Amino acid sequence: MKRQSLDVFLHGRHxxxxxxxxxxxxxxxxxEIVAEYGVSSILLSLALPVARRKIADTAVLNYFDGLLPEGQVRSHLASQNGLATPDAIGLLRVLGGDCAGAVQVLPxxxxxxxxxxxxxxTDEEVAKVVEALPTWDLPDDFAITASLGGIQSKVLLNRSGDRWMWPGRGAVSTHIIKPEPLDSPIPHLLPAEDWALKVAAAAGLRAAEARLETFGARQAIVVTRYDRTAEGGRLHQEDFTQALGLGSEAKYEGTTxxxxxxxxxxxxxxxxxRDDDGFRRDLLRAxxxxxxxxxxDAHSKNYSLLIRDGGEVLxxxxxxxxxxxxxxxxxxxxxxxxxxQAGLNHLTLEHVIKExxxxxxxPDDxxxxxxxVLEAVAGAATATPAQDVISFLxxxxxxxxxxxLNGRTARRALDNQASART
Structure with missing residues:
Protein backbone atom coordinates (compact mmCIF):
# COMPACT_ATOMS: atom_id res chain seq x y z
CA MET A 1 0.00 0.00 0.00
CA LYS A 2 1.19 3.50 -0.83
CA ARG A 3 2.30 5.56 2.16
CA GLN A 4 0.84 9.08 2.28
CA SER A 5 1.35 12.20 4.38
CA LEU A 6 -1.11 14.97 5.18
CA ASP A 7 -0.65 18.23 7.06
CA VAL A 8 -2.83 18.72 10.14
CA PHE A 9 -3.94 22.20 11.18
CA LEU A 10 -5.81 23.34 14.29
CA HIS A 11 -7.38 26.81 14.31
CA GLY A 12 -5.49 27.40 11.08
CA ARG A 13 -2.08 26.60 12.61
CA HIS A 14 0.06 23.68 11.50
CA GLU A 32 7.27 24.01 18.02
CA ILE A 33 3.91 22.75 19.32
CA VAL A 34 5.61 20.45 21.82
CA ALA A 35 7.81 23.31 23.05
CA GLU A 36 4.90 25.73 23.37
CA TYR A 37 2.26 23.50 24.96
CA GLY A 38 4.39 20.90 26.70
CA VAL A 39 4.33 17.12 26.72
CA SER A 40 0.99 15.56 27.79
CA SER A 41 -0.97 18.77 27.12
CA ILE A 42 -4.42 18.40 25.55
CA LEU A 43 -4.67 20.11 22.18
CA LEU A 44 -6.15 17.89 19.47
CA SER A 45 -7.74 15.03 21.43
CA LEU A 46 -7.84 13.59 24.93
CA ALA A 47 -6.65 10.35 23.35
CA LEU A 48 -3.70 12.06 21.62
CA PRO A 49 -1.94 14.26 24.18
CA VAL A 50 1.02 16.29 22.94
CA ALA A 51 4.11 14.09 22.64
CA ARG A 52 7.66 14.33 21.31
CA ARG A 53 7.56 10.87 19.81
CA LYS A 54 5.55 9.85 16.80
CA ILE A 55 2.22 8.40 17.96
CA ALA A 56 1.46 5.17 16.15
CA ASP A 57 -1.24 3.44 18.19
CA THR A 58 -4.85 2.74 17.20
CA ALA A 59 -6.06 6.00 18.75
CA VAL A 60 -4.57 7.84 15.76
CA LEU A 61 -6.61 5.87 13.23
CA ASN A 62 -9.71 6.05 15.42
CA TYR A 63 -9.48 9.81 15.89
CA PHE A 64 -8.91 10.71 12.25
CA ASP A 65 -11.25 8.02 10.89
CA GLY A 66 -13.86 9.42 13.29
CA LEU A 67 -13.82 12.67 11.32
CA LEU A 68 -15.30 10.83 8.35
CA PRO A 69 -18.90 9.76 7.65
CA GLU A 70 -20.02 6.17 8.07
CA GLY A 71 -22.10 3.65 6.17
CA GLN A 72 -23.62 4.31 2.75
CA VAL A 73 -22.48 7.94 2.71
CA ARG A 74 -18.85 6.94 3.18
CA SER A 75 -19.07 4.16 0.60
CA HIS A 76 -20.52 6.56 -1.96
CA LEU A 77 -17.83 9.18 -1.35
CA ALA A 78 -15.11 6.54 -1.60
CA SER A 79 -16.54 5.24 -4.88
CA GLN A 80 -16.79 8.75 -6.31
CA ASN A 81 -13.12 9.35 -5.58
CA GLY A 82 -11.80 5.95 -6.65
CA LEU A 83 -10.89 4.93 -3.11
CA ALA A 84 -11.48 1.92 -0.89
CA THR A 85 -14.11 2.57 1.78
CA PRO A 86 -11.69 1.90 4.71
CA ASP A 87 -9.04 4.28 3.29
CA ALA A 88 -9.21 7.00 5.94
CA ILE A 89 -6.11 8.91 4.84
CA GLY A 90 -7.20 8.82 1.20
CA LEU A 91 -10.66 10.14 2.08
CA LEU A 92 -9.21 12.85 4.33
CA ARG A 93 -7.01 14.01 1.47
CA VAL A 94 -10.25 14.80 -0.35
CA LEU A 95 -12.62 15.71 2.50
CA GLY A 96 -10.38 17.07 5.25
CA GLY A 97 -10.65 20.78 4.42
CA ASP A 98 -13.56 21.29 6.84
CA CYS A 99 -14.10 18.73 9.60
CA ALA A 100 -15.81 18.62 12.97
CA GLY A 101 -14.15 21.01 15.38
CA ALA A 102 -11.21 23.21 14.41
CA VAL A 103 -9.10 20.53 12.74
CA GLN A 104 -8.25 20.54 9.02
CA VAL A 105 -6.36 17.76 7.25
CA LEU A 106 -4.85 18.88 3.95
CA PRO A 107 -2.41 17.73 1.27
CA THR A 122 -29.22 29.44 -5.87
CA ASP A 123 -32.26 28.06 -4.06
CA GLU A 124 -32.69 25.61 -6.91
CA GLU A 125 -29.12 24.32 -6.53
CA VAL A 126 -29.57 23.81 -2.79
CA ALA A 127 -32.86 21.95 -3.31
CA LYS A 128 -31.25 19.73 -5.95
CA VAL A 129 -28.39 18.81 -3.62
CA VAL A 130 -30.70 18.00 -0.69
CA GLU A 131 -33.14 16.03 -2.83
CA ALA A 132 -30.32 13.86 -4.21
CA LEU A 133 -28.96 12.73 -0.83
CA PRO A 134 -27.53 10.23 0.10
CA THR A 135 -25.92 10.60 -3.34
CA TRP A 136 -24.92 13.96 -4.78
CA ASP A 137 -26.00 15.81 -7.89
CA LEU A 138 -23.57 18.75 -8.00
CA PRO A 139 -22.52 21.42 -10.48
CA ASP A 140 -19.05 20.86 -11.91
CA ASP A 141 -17.33 23.38 -9.62
CA PHE A 142 -18.96 22.06 -6.40
CA ALA A 143 -16.42 19.52 -5.14
CA ILE A 144 -17.17 17.86 -1.79
CA THR A 145 -14.30 18.86 0.51
CA ALA A 146 -16.01 18.88 3.93
CA SER A 147 -16.59 15.98 6.28
CA LEU A 148 -18.68 15.19 9.33
CA GLY A 149 -19.01 11.91 11.20
CA GLY A 150 -22.25 9.97 11.37
CA ILE A 151 -24.28 7.53 9.33
CA GLN A 152 -27.16 9.81 8.34
CA SER A 153 -26.89 11.59 4.97
CA LYS A 154 -26.35 15.32 5.25
CA VAL A 155 -24.92 18.29 3.42
CA LEU A 156 -22.68 20.92 5.00
CA LEU A 157 -23.23 24.49 3.82
CA ASN A 158 -22.27 28.02 4.77
CA ARG A 159 -24.97 30.56 5.53
CA SER A 160 -24.07 34.12 4.61
CA GLY A 161 -26.85 36.61 5.30
CA ASP A 162 -29.95 35.24 3.60
CA ARG A 163 -28.26 32.89 1.13
CA TRP A 164 -26.55 29.54 1.10
CA MET A 165 -22.92 29.12 0.07
CA TRP A 166 -21.05 25.98 -0.98
CA PRO A 167 -17.91 25.54 1.20
CA GLY A 168 -14.94 25.23 -1.15
CA ARG A 169 -11.79 23.51 0.10
CA GLY A 170 -10.94 24.99 3.48
CA ALA A 171 -14.01 27.20 3.68
CA VAL A 172 -16.08 27.02 6.85
CA SER A 173 -19.46 25.29 6.83
CA THR A 174 -21.85 26.78 9.37
CA HIS A 175 -24.96 24.60 9.02
CA ILE A 176 -25.90 20.95 8.64
CA ILE A 177 -28.89 20.06 6.47
CA LYS A 178 -30.29 16.56 7.06
CA PRO A 179 -33.27 15.46 4.97
CA GLU A 180 -35.75 12.86 6.18
CA PRO A 181 -33.97 9.49 5.72
CA LEU A 182 -35.30 7.47 2.80
CA ASP A 183 -34.86 4.08 4.46
CA SER A 184 -35.30 4.72 8.18
CA PRO A 185 -37.86 2.58 10.02
CA ILE A 186 -38.40 5.44 12.48
CA PRO A 187 -41.37 7.62 11.47
CA HIS A 188 -41.42 11.41 11.88
CA LEU A 189 -37.77 11.45 12.94
CA LEU A 190 -36.97 15.00 11.82
CA PRO A 191 -39.91 16.83 13.46
CA ALA A 192 -39.27 14.80 16.60
CA GLU A 193 -35.59 15.78 16.66
CA ASP A 194 -36.44 19.42 16.06
CA TRP A 195 -39.00 19.28 18.88
CA ALA A 196 -36.61 17.53 21.28
CA LEU A 197 -33.85 20.10 20.77
CA LYS A 198 -36.34 22.91 21.40
CA VAL A 199 -37.55 21.15 24.56
CA ALA A 200 -33.97 20.82 25.79
CA ALA A 201 -33.32 24.52 25.27
CA ALA A 202 -36.60 25.46 26.96
CA ALA A 203 -35.62 23.27 29.93
CA GLY A 204 -32.38 25.22 30.35
CA LEU A 205 -30.05 22.67 28.74
CA ARG A 206 -27.46 23.66 26.17
CA ALA A 207 -28.61 22.31 22.80
CA ALA A 208 -27.88 22.88 19.15
CA GLU A 209 -30.21 25.30 17.37
CA ALA A 210 -32.41 23.71 14.71
CA ARG A 211 -35.36 24.39 12.46
CA LEU A 212 -37.38 22.47 9.88
CA GLU A 213 -37.33 23.57 6.26
CA THR A 214 -38.47 22.12 2.94
CA PHE A 215 -36.02 21.88 0.03
CA GLY A 216 -37.76 20.97 -3.18
CA ALA A 217 -39.70 17.79 -2.41
CA ARG A 218 -37.87 16.90 0.82
CA GLN A 219 -38.27 18.13 4.35
CA ALA A 220 -35.01 18.59 6.24
CA ILE A 221 -33.75 19.72 9.60
CA VAL A 222 -31.31 22.61 9.45
CA VAL A 223 -28.90 22.60 12.40
CA THR A 224 -26.63 25.50 13.26
CA ARG A 225 -23.20 24.09 14.00
CA TYR A 226 -22.25 24.66 17.63
CA ASP A 227 -18.57 24.25 16.71
CA ARG A 228 -18.65 27.42 14.60
CA THR A 229 -18.70 31.03 15.79
CA ALA A 230 -21.03 33.77 14.59
CA GLU A 231 -18.04 35.29 12.80
CA GLY A 232 -17.36 32.08 10.88
CA GLY A 233 -14.54 30.78 13.08
CA ARG A 234 -14.02 27.24 14.30
CA LEU A 235 -14.36 25.85 17.84
CA HIS A 236 -12.56 22.60 18.52
CA GLN A 237 -14.44 19.49 19.59
CA GLU A 238 -14.31 15.71 19.53
CA ASP A 239 -16.90 13.04 20.19
CA PHE A 240 -16.70 10.52 23.01
CA THR A 241 -15.39 7.70 20.80
CA GLN A 242 -12.48 9.89 19.71
CA ALA A 243 -11.80 11.07 23.27
CA LEU A 244 -11.56 7.45 24.42
CA GLY A 245 -9.56 6.26 21.41
CA LEU A 246 -12.42 4.08 20.16
CA GLY A 247 -13.46 3.36 16.59
CA SER A 248 -16.77 4.63 15.23
CA GLU A 249 -18.01 1.05 14.94
CA ALA A 250 -17.86 0.84 18.75
CA LYS A 251 -20.17 3.81 19.29
CA TYR A 252 -22.68 1.71 21.23
CA GLU A 253 -21.23 0.42 24.49
CA GLY A 254 -21.10 -3.35 24.24
CA THR A 255 -21.09 -4.32 27.92
CA THR A 256 -22.74 -3.34 31.17
CA ARG A 274 -12.39 24.04 35.23
CA ASP A 275 -14.99 22.54 37.59
CA ASP A 276 -14.95 18.75 37.66
CA ASP A 277 -18.22 18.40 39.58
CA GLY A 278 -19.78 20.96 37.25
CA PHE A 279 -18.73 18.79 34.30
CA ARG A 280 -20.23 15.71 35.97
CA ARG A 281 -23.51 17.55 36.50
CA ASP A 282 -23.60 18.71 32.89
CA LEU A 283 -23.11 15.14 31.67
CA LEU A 284 -25.73 13.89 34.13
CA ARG A 285 -28.21 16.45 32.81
CA ALA A 286 -27.59 15.30 29.23
CA ASP A 297 -29.50 6.87 19.58
CA ALA A 298 -27.56 8.45 22.48
CA HIS A 299 -24.32 6.60 21.72
CA SER A 300 -20.74 7.80 21.99
CA LYS A 301 -20.70 9.64 18.67
CA ASN A 302 -23.72 11.66 19.74
CA TYR A 303 -21.99 13.13 22.79
CA SER A 304 -19.04 15.47 22.32
CA LEU A 305 -16.52 17.60 24.18
CA LEU A 306 -15.38 21.12 23.41
CA ILE A 307 -11.62 21.63 23.81
CA ARG A 308 -10.39 25.16 24.34
CA ASP A 309 -6.93 26.27 23.24
CA GLY A 310 -5.53 26.06 26.76
CA GLY A 311 -6.69 22.45 27.08
CA GLU A 312 -9.85 23.14 29.09
CA VAL A 313 -12.60 20.61 28.35
CA LEU A 314 -16.35 21.27 28.44
CA GLN A 341 -28.29 -1.18 32.69
CA ALA A 342 -28.39 -0.29 28.97
CA GLY A 343 -32.06 -0.89 28.13
CA LEU A 344 -34.17 2.26 27.98
CA ASN A 345 -37.22 0.26 29.02
CA HIS A 346 -35.49 -0.87 32.23
CA LEU A 347 -33.76 2.28 33.41
CA THR A 348 -34.92 4.10 36.53
CA LEU A 349 -33.77 7.20 38.37
CA GLU A 350 -31.80 4.94 40.72
CA HIS A 351 -29.71 3.66 37.81
CA VAL A 352 -28.93 7.25 36.86
CA ILE A 353 -27.90 8.17 40.41
CA LYS A 354 -25.76 5.03 40.71
CA GLU A 355 -24.02 5.92 37.45
CA PRO A 363 -25.47 10.79 45.39
CA ASP A 364 -27.63 13.51 46.92
CA ASP A 365 -26.21 16.02 44.45
CA VAL A 373 -33.89 18.05 34.82
CA LEU A 374 -36.93 15.76 34.86
CA GLU A 375 -39.13 18.51 36.27
CA ALA A 376 -37.83 21.12 33.82
CA VAL A 377 -38.21 18.81 30.82
CA ALA A 378 -41.76 17.89 31.85
CA GLY A 379 -42.75 21.55 31.85
CA ALA A 380 -40.91 22.32 28.61
CA ALA A 381 -42.38 19.29 26.82
CA THR A 382 -45.91 20.39 27.71
CA ALA A 383 -45.31 23.94 26.53
CA THR A 384 -43.30 23.28 23.33
CA PRO A 385 -45.56 23.01 20.26
CA ALA A 386 -45.30 19.76 18.31
CA GLN A 387 -46.57 18.80 14.86
CA ASP A 388 -49.85 16.88 14.91
CA VAL A 389 -48.14 13.57 14.04
CA ILE A 390 -46.01 13.78 17.20
CA SER A 391 -48.34 15.80 19.43
CA PHE A 392 -48.68 12.82 21.79
CA LEU A 393 -45.13 13.66 22.95
CA LEU A 405 -39.45 10.76 39.63
CA ASN A 406 -41.68 8.18 41.32
CA GLY A 407 -39.03 5.46 41.10
CA ARG A 408 -40.53 3.56 38.16
CA THR A 409 -39.35 2.77 34.67
CA ALA A 410 -40.68 5.24 32.11
CA ARG A 411 -43.69 4.27 30.04
CA ARG A 412 -43.27 3.97 26.28
CA ALA A 413 -46.81 4.96 25.37
CA LEU A 414 -49.84 6.73 26.77
CA ASP A 415 -52.69 4.58 28.00
CA ASN A 416 -54.78 5.52 24.95
CA GLN A 417 -52.06 4.56 22.48
CA ALA A 418 -51.98 1.16 20.80
CA SER A 419 -48.66 0.09 22.35
CA ALA A 420 -48.75 -1.36 25.84
CA ARG A 421 -46.97 0.31 28.69
CA THR A 422 -43.57 -1.19 29.43
Missing amino acids: IGVLSGTSLRLSFQYDA EGMSPDGRGKAIPM APPSRLTRLVSTAAPHT VTFNLVIGNG LAPLYDAAPTLLLYAPSKNAGHAIGG AAAWGLD ARATAAA NQLVPARAEDL
Missing part, protein backbone atom coordinates in the same frame (compact mmCIF):
# COMPACT_ATOMS: atom_id res chain seq x y z
CA ILE A 15 0.36 21.27 14.44
CA GLY A 16 1.67 18.05 12.93
CA VAL A 17 1.77 15.48 10.17
CA LEU A 18 -0.50 12.48 9.66
CA SER A 19 1.14 9.67 7.71
CA GLY A 20 0.68 6.03 6.84
CA THR A 21 -1.43 3.72 4.73
CA SER A 22 -5.18 3.19 4.67
CA LEU A 23 -5.33 1.19 7.91
CA ARG A 24 -2.04 2.05 9.66
CA LEU A 25 -1.66 5.69 10.61
CA SER A 26 0.74 7.66 12.77
CA PHE A 27 0.80 11.27 13.90
CA GLN A 28 3.78 13.48 14.75
CA TYR A 29 3.31 16.78 16.57
CA ASP A 30 5.49 19.67 15.37
CA ALA A 31 8.48 20.41 17.61
CA GLU A 108 1.12 19.05 1.67
CA GLY A 109 1.50 22.67 0.58
CA MET A 110 -2.21 23.50 0.71
CA SER A 111 -3.21 26.52 2.79
CA PRO A 112 -5.86 26.10 5.50
CA ASP A 113 -7.23 29.59 4.89
CA GLY A 114 -10.58 29.03 3.24
CA ARG A 115 -11.90 32.57 3.44
CA GLY A 116 -13.32 33.81 0.16
CA LYS A 117 -13.72 30.28 -1.24
CA ALA A 118 -17.41 29.86 -0.45
CA ILE A 119 -19.45 29.67 -3.66
CA PRO A 120 -22.92 31.30 -3.75
CA MET A 121 -25.78 28.88 -4.45
CA ALA A 257 -19.78 -4.49 33.27
CA PRO A 258 -18.14 -1.76 35.36
CA PRO A 259 -16.44 0.59 34.95
CA SER A 260 -18.88 2.03 32.44
CA ARG A 261 -17.73 3.91 29.37
CA LEU A 262 -19.13 7.15 30.78
CA THR A 263 -17.15 6.57 33.98
CA ARG A 264 -13.98 6.17 31.92
CA LEU A 265 -14.84 9.30 29.94
CA VAL A 266 -15.33 11.35 33.10
CA SER A 267 -12.08 10.00 34.54
CA THR A 268 -10.26 11.08 31.37
CA ALA A 269 -11.95 14.46 30.90
CA ALA A 270 -12.55 15.76 34.44
CA PRO A 271 -8.88 16.60 35.19
CA HIS A 272 -8.99 19.00 32.24
CA THR A 273 -12.18 20.81 33.28
CA VAL A 287 -27.93 11.60 30.14
CA THR A 288 -31.12 12.28 32.11
CA PHE A 289 -32.60 14.25 29.21
CA ASN A 290 -31.87 11.46 26.73
CA LEU A 291 -33.49 8.95 29.08
CA VAL A 292 -36.68 10.90 29.69
CA ILE A 293 -37.25 11.61 25.98
CA GLY A 294 -36.50 7.97 25.09
CA ASN A 295 -33.46 8.58 22.89
CA GLY A 296 -32.27 5.22 21.56
CA LEU A 315 -19.37 19.18 27.50
CA ALA A 316 -20.69 20.16 24.08
CA PRO A 317 -24.36 21.09 23.58
CA LEU A 318 -26.90 18.34 22.96
CA TYR A 319 -27.33 17.33 19.32
CA ASP A 320 -28.85 14.46 17.32
CA ALA A 321 -31.32 14.00 20.18
CA ALA A 322 -34.68 12.46 19.27
CA PRO A 323 -37.31 10.37 21.12
CA THR A 324 -36.66 7.34 18.90
CA LEU A 325 -38.06 4.77 21.36
CA LEU A 326 -41.37 6.61 21.48
CA LEU A 327 -41.60 6.49 17.68
CA TYR A 328 -40.23 3.00 17.09
CA ALA A 329 -40.34 0.32 19.81
CA PRO A 330 -37.14 -1.57 18.81
CA SER A 331 -35.05 1.57 19.43
CA LYS A 332 -34.47 0.67 23.08
CA ASN A 333 -30.67 0.78 23.48
CA ALA A 334 -29.61 3.64 25.75
CA GLY A 335 -26.26 3.76 23.93
CA HIS A 336 -24.30 3.56 27.18
CA ALA A 337 -24.47 1.45 30.29
CA ILE A 338 -26.09 3.56 33.02
CA GLY A 339 -25.79 2.13 36.50
CA GLY A 340 -25.27 -1.34 35.01
CA ALA A 356 -23.32 9.50 38.51
CA ALA A 357 -21.96 8.25 41.85
CA ALA A 358 -19.53 6.04 39.92
CA TRP A 359 -18.27 9.22 38.23
CA GLY A 360 -17.54 10.69 41.67
CA LEU A 361 -20.64 12.85 42.13
CA ASP A 362 -22.26 12.90 45.56
CA ALA A 366 -26.89 13.56 41.62
CA ARG A 367 -30.48 12.98 42.74
CA ALA A 368 -31.20 16.71 43.00
CA THR A 369 -29.59 17.40 39.61
CA ALA A 370 -31.44 14.61 37.77
CA ALA A 371 -34.77 15.45 39.44
CA ALA A 372 -34.43 19.10 38.44
CA ASN A 394 -46.51 16.74 24.73
CA GLN A 395 -48.18 14.34 27.18
CA LEU A 396 -45.96 11.26 26.97
CA VAL A 397 -42.63 12.87 27.87
CA PRO A 398 -44.05 14.57 31.01
CA ALA A 399 -45.65 11.24 31.95
CA ARG A 400 -42.24 9.57 31.57
CA ALA A 401 -40.69 12.23 33.80
CA GLU A 402 -43.33 11.55 36.45
CA ASP A 403 -42.69 7.81 36.25
CA LEU A 404 -38.96 8.31 36.76
